[in-house]
Amino acid sequence: MSTQADEPRTEGDPQVPVQVGEVVDPRFRHDYLQVRDLRVVFDGFVAVDGVDLTVTQGDLRFLIGPNGAGKTTIVDAITGLAPAQGSVQFGGVELVGKASHRVARAGVGRTFQTASVFDGLTVLQNLDIAAGAARRARTLVRPRREVPPQVEQALDTIGLGHLRERPAGELAHGQKQWLEIGMLLVQDARLLLLDEPVAGMSHDERNETGRLLQRIGAERTVVVVEHDMDFLRSFAASVTVLHQGRVLSEGTVAEVQKDPQVIEVYLGSAGGNRGTTPRRDTTEVP
Numbered sequence: 001m002s003t004q005a006d007e008p009r010t011e012g013d014p015q016v017p018v019q020v021g022e023v024v025d026p027r028f029r030h031d032y033l034q035v036r037d038l039r040v041v042f043d044g045f046v047a048v049d050g051v052d053l054t055v056t057q058g059d060l061r062f063l064i065g066p067n068g069a070g071k072t073t074i075v076d077a078i079t080g081l082a083p084a085q086g087s088v089q090f091g092g093v094e095l096v097g098k099a100s101h102r103v104a105r106a107g108v109g110r111t112f113q114t115a116s117v118f119d120g121l122t123v124l125q126n127l128d129i130a131a132g133a134a135r136r137a138r139t140l141v142r143p144r145r146e147v148p149p150q151v152e153q154a155l156d157t158i159g160l161g162h163l164r165e166r167p168a169g170e171l172a173h174g175q176k177q178w179l180e181i182g183m184l185l186v187q188d189a190r191l192l193l194l195d196e197p198v199a200g201m202s203h204d205e206r207n208e209t210g211r212l213l214q215r216i217g218a219e220r221t222v223v224v225v226e227h228d229m230d231f232l233r234s235f236a237a238s239v240t241v242l243h244q245g246r247v248l249s250e251g252t253v254a255e256v257q258k259d260p261q262v263i264e265v266y267l268g269s270a271g272g273n274r275g276t277t278p279r280r281d282t283t284e285v286p
């Protein structure tokens, strides 16, 4: 599947499968992420070594692998935060070589392992700012007369409508992560790259988050970097397993679980930890 950079895709593009009966916002219908021969080298150390990845709209792709496998570096490379070689295209636009603000403008949003919301502002104000609909600073403290439709929709999607006037600093850990995802939605990110979204969450928060990602993933292109294998087994539509900067295996959860190479890396002598401290959750077989 190859697409020229900046080439707009047309309705009826046969390259991207669309399910029968699927109801998808036409803006997202033909989106897909295409990574080809991605390489990231830090001072001679090859952190990402020729990775190919294709993720279509409607998929919910999990990126897993032992510590140091290159997961976060791939997300950094896609979002203009790590020096990349190769090709990364989203919506037919080449992203390699673009500054991070231009990557964001191309419809790509990401979260980090720690939620970065404004604690002193309300949920609504955080979303307002993300939507670029922020009023001047002194008017932010006044109640709004009208909430922009995309903010209302995001509040509904992330389930925080009833907490719209609550300062973000008073939200529970999981709610902060959902707010951050909401901020990507109002920015109209069509590709969401989420780095360990359920780290530190309670069991119920994880399940809520999984259902939220399924809702979002039905429309948009979503890639989740995750170590939590229970979460993966419950919610991943597909999985890419990375090891030492390369794709080791790819498929459904059942397929990668059966892959002897995956079992070897997670349980065997290959270990996979390159100069990092092993963590219990990274050695659990998917």
Ligand SMILES: Nc1ncnc2c1ncn2[C@@H]1O[C@H](COP(=O)(O)OP(=O)(O)OP(=O)(O)O)[C@@H](O)[C@H]1O
Binding pocket: 042, 045, 047, 065, 066, 067, 068, 069, 070, 071, 072, 073, 074, 274, 275, 276
């Ligand atoms: N800025 C950097 N400079 C040098 N080396 C780096 C840099 N960023 C990452 N690395 C190295 O690249 C490798 C891949 O790191 P990365 O953080 O992508 O792994 P990961 O799969 O996300 O691991 P984890 O699950 O522990 O977060 C590691 O060996 C890491 O030490």
